Amino acid sequence: MSELGVKDWVKQLVKQDEIDKYLVNGKDFIDEQHIYDTLTNNRKPEKQQVRDIIQKSLRIERLEPEETAALLHVEDPELWEEMVAAGLEVKRKVYDNRIVFFAPLYCSNLCVNNCAYCGFRNENKDEERRILTMDEVRQETEAVISEGHKRMIVVYGEHPRSDADYIAKTIETVYGVKKPARHGMGEIRRVNINAAPMSIADLKKLWNVGIGTYQVFQETYHKATYATVHPTNTLKGNYRWRLYALHRAMEAGIDDVATGALFGLYNWRFEVMGLLQHAIDLERQFGIGPHTISFPRMTPASGSALSIGSNYLVSDADFKKLVTVLRLSVPYTGLIITARENAQLKKELIQVGCTQTDASTRIGIGGYTEAMKELSNLECQNQEIDKQQFILGDTRRLDDVVRELAEMGMITSFCTAGYRCGRTGDKIMGLLKSCTEGKFCKLNAVLTFREYLDDYAFPETKAIGEKLIEQELSQIREAPFFNKGSLLETFEKMYQDIIKGKRDVYI
Numbered sequence: 455m456s457e458l459g460v461k462d463w464v465k466q467l468v469k470q471d472e473i474d475k476y477l478v479n480g481k482d483f484i485d486e487q488h489i490y491d492t493l494t495n496n497r498k499p500e501k502q503q504v505r506d507i508i509q510k511s512l513r514i515e516r517l518e519p520e521e522t523a524a525l526l527h528v529e530d531p532e533l534w535e536e537m538v539a540a541g542l543e544v545k546r547k548v549y550d551n552r553i554v555f556f557a558p559l560y561c562s563n564l565c566v567n568n569c570a571y572c573g574f575r576n577e578n579k580d581e582e583r584r585i586l587t588m589d590e591v592r593q594e595t596e597a598v599i600s601e602g603h604k605r606m607i608v609v610y611g612e613h614p615r616s617d618a619d620y621i622a623k624t625i626e627t628v629y630g631v632k633k634p635a636r637h638g639m640g641e642i643r644r645v646n647i648n649a650a651p652m653s654i655a656d657l658k659k660l661w662n663v664g665i666g667t668y669q670v671f672q673e674t675y676h677k678a679t680y681a682t683v684h685p686t687n688t689l690k691g692n693y694r695w696r697l698y699a700l701h702r703a704m705e706a707g708i709d710d711v712a713t714g715a716l717f718g719l720y721n722w723r724f725e726v727m728g729l730l731q732h733a734i735d736l737e738r739q740f741g742i743g744p745h746t747i748s749f750p751r752m753t754p755a756s757g758s759a760l761s762i763g764s765n766y767l768v769s770d771a772d773f774k775k776l777v778t779v780l781r782l783s784v785p786y787t788g789l790i791i792t793a794r795e796n797a798q799l800k801k802e803l804i805q806v807g808c809t810q811t812d813a814s815t816r817i818g819i820g821g822y823t824e825a826m827k828e829l830s831n832l833e834c835q836n837q838e839i840d841k842q843q844f845i846l847g848d849t850r851r852l853d854d855v856v857r858e859l860a861e862m863g864m865i866t867s868f869c870t871a872g873y874r875c876g877r878t879g880d881k882i883m884g885l886l887k888s889c890t891e892g893k894f895c896k897l898n899a900v901l902t903f904r905e906y907l908d909d910y911a912f913p914e915t916k917a918i919g920e921k922l923i924e925q926e927l928s929q930i931r932e933a934p935f936f937n938k939g940s941l942l943e944t945f946e947k948m949y950q951d952i953i954k955g956k957r958d959v960y961i
């Protein structure tokens with residue numbers, strides 16, 4: 455596409471009326487002065503006040519900004535320990551002991567924007583540009599399926615060549631791929647996307663081809679910082695077009711949305727407050743908040759001085775605190791910790807209450823196919839920074855992470871049933887708030903873990919996994935909830951069906 459063509463495409467993309475309709479008295483929901491005042495007024499919370507707030511989280515109620523601000527300022531190590539323990543308890547109540555896995559698939563690094571922290575930015579001439587053809591999408595998907603994944607998040611730069619039509623085609627392509635496993639065929643059952651903000655009409659195109667979760671990170675909620683790192687003459691420079699991306703998605707029928715902030719651009723306490731305000735505004739306007747929140751930390755990116763020199767880089771200790779506070783503030787929202795972080799920290803954060811993670815991740819365009827070609831390459835030692843958006847902290851195979859979690863007593867879930875049974879949007883939020891969804895998820899986690907152990911697990915993982923699945927089965931058989939009606943009987947039959955080779959059965 456010619457330079458003029460790109461400019462025309464950019465010009466017609468933003469629909470001002472699809473921003474203005476969500477404003478209140480011409481203002482957006484990020485009131486910076488209010489955030490600063492709330493943080494200042496709650497700088498020295500009393501012990502009892504913090505304990506009362508913890509109790510509210512344990513009742514699975516979303517916290518108010520004042521309560522979140524108080525937690526963000528706790529200094530007493532004993533109280534932090536109580537908060538971490540409560541976070542894990544909240545996670546157990548809502549999500550049980552399961553961790554949901556996904557694999558990211560980077561489809562294109564063509565981008566019209568110039569975000570200061572990103573290797574894909576338009577002005578970075580070191581980056582080798584590439585967009586996957588549908589054949590390449592198929593090959594990448596086959597490689598991901600071979601690891602045992604069932605859920606994918608497809609990632610795109612913002613460019614006319616990766617517009618809504620291209621995205622729709624890639625979603626359909628991924629759903630269409632089948633790859634033989636030890637028993638039957640492996641497949642991706644849930645395609646989520648991480649893409650630029652779109653108009654309602656474009657979002658409807660994605661809804662029509664079965665998009666899973668639509669994920670857009672605001673990066674930073676602080677307007678001056680946003681303007682500094684996203685030049686105003688670029689598409690992404692429009693703060694409000696991005697701020698209301700998920701509102702438009704809801705209106706287009708995509709009731710499963712996900713937000714996040716890139717920690718390291720501005721003060722981490724401010725960003726947590728911004729994420730909370732985002733969740734509150736979605737709840738206010740549509741009755742449901744985001745399904746998940748992500749909190750990537752800035753890591754070194756090709757040609758980006760900011761990515762290593764920002765004044766706001768977040769230490770490991772503060773990172774654990776912010777994840778703990780998020781766990782308590784939005785108890786029924788999934789929290790995603792990605793392979794940006796190293797294996798040890800990921801393990802710790804899963805124990806703080808994260809619910810989803812990725813593994814065997816490759817973020818170079820065409821990275822899975824290349825890794826498959828180097829079969830001896832169990833760990834991608836040499837990440838080619840000029841072909842990827844940032845540096846990964848954890849490049850272990852899916853099987854290694856599944857085994858580690860099983861050793862910790864956590865079950866890997868490949869379940870995608872909720873979405874396909876219509877448990878999305880306000881329905882899933884209601885089930886999560888009442889701690890009912892976690893119970894169905896436990897059953898489906900066991901069913902999909904059984905599939906994984908039989909179809910993909912390495913011997914050591916299978917041995918550890920068998921012990922874990924036995925423990926899960928005894929808990930299920932003894933729990934009164936599962937003994938009501940015919941639920942247990944249905945589950946037992948499905949479990950036996952899977953052992954006999956049947957696939958993709960769920961409750």
Ligand code: SF4
Nearest residue numbers: 565567569572574575
């Ligand atoms: S962060 Fe996204 S929008 Fe910004 S340059 Fe990178 S790929 Fe493009």
